[in-house]
Amino acid sequence: MQRALRLAQKGLYGTDPNPRVGCVVVKGGNIVGEGWHRKAGEPHAEVLALRQAGAEAENATAYVTLEPCSHTGKTPPCAEALIKAGVSRVVVAMRDPNPQVSGQGLKKLQTSGIKVECGLMETQARALNPGFIKRMETGRPYVRVKMAMSLDGRTAMASGESQWITGEAARQDVQRLRARSSAVLTGIGTVLLDDPSMNVRLSAKQLGVAEIRQPLRVILDSAARFPAHAKTATLDGDVLVMTTARAGAEINATESSRCKFVSVAEKDGHVDLNTALNYLSEIEINEVHVEAGALLSGAFLQQQLVDEVVVYMAPHIMGDQARGLFALPGLSKMKDRISLDIQDVRMLAKDLRIIATPVYHK
Numbered sequence: 001m002q003r004a005l006r007l008a009q010k011g012l013y014g015t016d017p018n019p020r021v022g023c024v025v026v027k028g029g030n031i032v033g034e035g036w037h038r039k040a041g042e043p044h045a046e047v048l049a050l051r052q053a054g055a056e057a058e059n060a061t062a063y064v065t066l067e068p069c070s071h072t073g074k075t076p077p078c079a080e081a082l083i084k085a086g087v088s089r090v091v092v093a094m095r096d097p098n099p100q101v102s103g104q105g106l107k108k109l110q111t112s113g114i115k116v117e118c119g120l121m122e123t124q125a126r127a128l129n130p131g132f133i134k135r136m137e138t139g140r141p142y143v144r145v146k147m148a149m150s151l152d153g154r155t156a157m158a159s160g161e162s163q164w165i166t167g168e169a170a171r172q173d174v175q176r177l178r179a180r181s182s183a184v185l186t187g188i189g190t191v192l193l194d195d196p197s198m199n200v201r202l203s204a205k206q207l208g209v210a211e212i213r214q215p216l217r218v219i220l221d222s223a224a225r226f227p228a229h230a231k232t233a234t235l236d237g238d239v240l241v242m243t244t245a246r247a248g249a250e251i252n253a254t255e256s257s258r259c260k261f262v263s264v265a266e267k268d269g270h271v272d273l274n275t276a277l278n279y280l281s282e283i284e285i286n287e288v289h290v291e292a293g294a295l296l297s298g299a300f301l302q303q304q305l306v307d308e309v310v311v312y313m314a315p316h317i318m319g320d321q322a323r324g325l326f327a328l329p330g331l332s333k334m335k336d337r338i339s340l341d342i343q344d345v346r347m348l349a350k351d352l353r354i355i356a357t358p359v360y361h362k
Contacts, residue, residue: 001024001063001065001091001093001120001121002121003022003024003031003034003063004022004023004024004034004045004063004064004065004093005022005065005093005121005124005125005128006022007022007023007024007034007035007036007045008020008021008022008036008037008045008065008125008128009022009128010022010036010038010208011036011037011038011039012128012179012180013179013180013207013208013209013213014038014039014209014210014213015037015038015039015040016040016182016213016215016286016287017040017132017182017284017285017286018037018040018132019037019066019128019129019132019133020036020037020065020128020129021036021037021044021045021046021064021065021066022034022035022036022037022045022064022065023035023036023044023045023046023048023049023062023063023064023065024049024062024063025049025050025052025053025056025057025060025061025062025063025087026060026061026062026063027053027056027057027059027060027061032052032053032054032056032057032060033049033050033051033052033053033054033056033057034048034049034052035047035048035049035051035052036048038210044069044078045064045065045078046062046064046068046078046081046082047076047078047081049062050062050081050082050085053085057085057086057087058085058086058087059086059087059088060087060088060089061087061088061089061090061091062082062087062089062090062091063091063120064090064091064092064093065092065093065094065125065128066092066093066094066096066125066129067092067094067095067096067102067103067105067106067118068081068082068090068092068105068106068109069096069101069105070101070104070105070107070108071101071104077105077108078105079105079108079109080108082109082114083108083109083112083114087114088114088115089114089115089116089117090109090114090115090116090117091116091117091118091120092106092116092117092118092119092120093118093119093120093121093122093124093125094118094119094122094125094126095118096136097132097133097136097137098136099136099137106118129286130142130287130307130308131181131182131285131286131287131288132286134286134307135281135284135285135286139278139281140277140278140281141182141183141277141280141281141285141286141287141288142286142287142288142307142308143277143288143290143300143305143306143307143308144177144181144287144288144289144290144306144307144308144309144310145290145292145297145300145301145306145308145309145310146174146177146289146290146291146310146311146312147297147309147310147311147312147325147326148165148166148170148174148311148312148313148314149165149311149312149313149314149325150165150313150314150316150317150318150322151313151314151315151316151317152317152318152319152320152322153324153325154318154319154322154323154324154325155293155294155322155323155324155325156322156323165312165314165316166312166314166348166351167314167348167349167350167351168349169348169349169351170312170314170348170349170351170353172202173312173348173353174291174312175200175201175202176202176207177289177310178198178199178200178215178289179200179202179207179212179213179215180287181215181287181288181289182215182216182280182284182285182286182287182288183215183216183217183218183240183280183285183287183288183289184198184199184215184216184217184218184289184291185217185218185219185220185288185289185290185291185292186198186218186219186220186290186291186292186296187219187220187221187292187293187295187296188219188220188221188222188223188225188226189293189295189296190291190292190293190296191219191221191226191227191230191232192225192227193293195230195231195232196231196232196291197231197232197235198217198232198291199214199215199217199232199235199236199237200212200213200214200215214235214236214237214238215237215289216237216238216239216240216285217232217237217238217239217240218239218240218241218242218276218280218288219232219239219240219241219242220242220270220271220273220276220296221241221242221243221271222243222244222266222269222270222271223243223244224241224243224261226241226243226259226261233258233259237258238258238259238260239258239259239260240260240261240262241259241260241261241262242261242262242264242271242276242279243261243262243263243264243271244263244264244265244266244270244271262279264276264279270299273299273300273303273305274303274305277305290306293323294323294324294325294326294327295327297325297326297327298326298327298328298329299327301326301328301338301358302328302329302330302331302338304358304360306358307357307358308343308355308356308357309340309354309355309356309357309358310353310354310355311325311353311354311356312348312351312352312353313351313352313353313354314350314351315350315351338358338359338360339358339359340356340357340358340359341356341357341358341359342354342355342356343355343356343357
């Protein structure tokens with residue numbers, strides 16, 4: 001199963017909106033076939049592993065990181081492929097999180113006489129697909145907020161100047177976070193101030209994939225101010241501008257085949273973040289990577305919509321006139337603090353990367 005999980009990891013940058021899945025077929029203590037899901041629409045991990053195993057798959061054991069599918073989508077059901085191959089045992093790390101199909105693949109295998117075991121290394125398997133799992137279980141994508149700051153917690157000078165706080169190693173790491181994400185999201189303020197690209201700038205070779213999949217670029221723009229000449233609208237990949245219903249009459253000016261506008265609900269004069277996330281889930285967005293200013297990042301955090309915070313801390317002092325990390329109005333007492341569980345801390349050249357999960361109290 002460890003080998004199957006490592007194989008699934010190879011699909012980190014390519015399978016979206018499908019989950020990352022690996023499969024290993026073992027017979028007589030030897031691996032006779034293995035595979036991983038590379039790209040949506042292409043064969044699943046089980047099918048590739050069975051192809052490699054050939055006739056050796058009969059009476060073998062298949063280790064799979066996610067319950068084999070039992071329905072026909074863009075590809076035939078993997079449960080049927082395992083049955084036809086004649087495997088005698090299937091070990092699964094975790095059930096399919098989709099409540100409409102969860103357990104059906106396992107049941108189909110058991111009904112055919114195959115011995116089925118489920119739950120081996122489930123924690124590691126869930127860590128591979130946080131976005132897919134959350135979308136299936138809650139109808140919301142997984143939200144990751146990335147911030148870069150100085151040692152004294154500042155993200156930009158008072159003038160707005162912010163390039164570059166961190167070094168090259170940290171910026172490369174951010175590119176990998178973008179590459180694994182379904183969407184990169186920011187606010188219109190950042191677009192107007194910085195004109196960011198919001199794209200993946202690593203090569204296919206650097207990511208170890210056949211081709212680069214550019215994530216959807218999402219702009220929250222309550223007043224429909226998105227300029228047609230914005231850099232993000234001129235690059236490869238699609239752009240989604242989410243505005244409010246009151247701005248709907250103005251949104252056709254910059255719309256193109258690559259740039260789509262959609263009106264969503266308004267809250268306190270801004271795009272309602274809950275509605276925006278629900279919409280992104282409906283269009284099969286698994287992981288949302290937020291790169292925004294203190295106001296929007298703070299709003300996501302204050303509304304308890306953030307699943308993960310990634311902070312890159314550079315060894316600089318920027319002073320008390322510089323801009324802070326999160327804007328959190330109303331947070332004035334110690335009891336109102338937002339706690340974080342630190343998941344990982346490591347050095348990236350001279351910078352420090354901290355990955356943490358917020359602890360929310362309902």
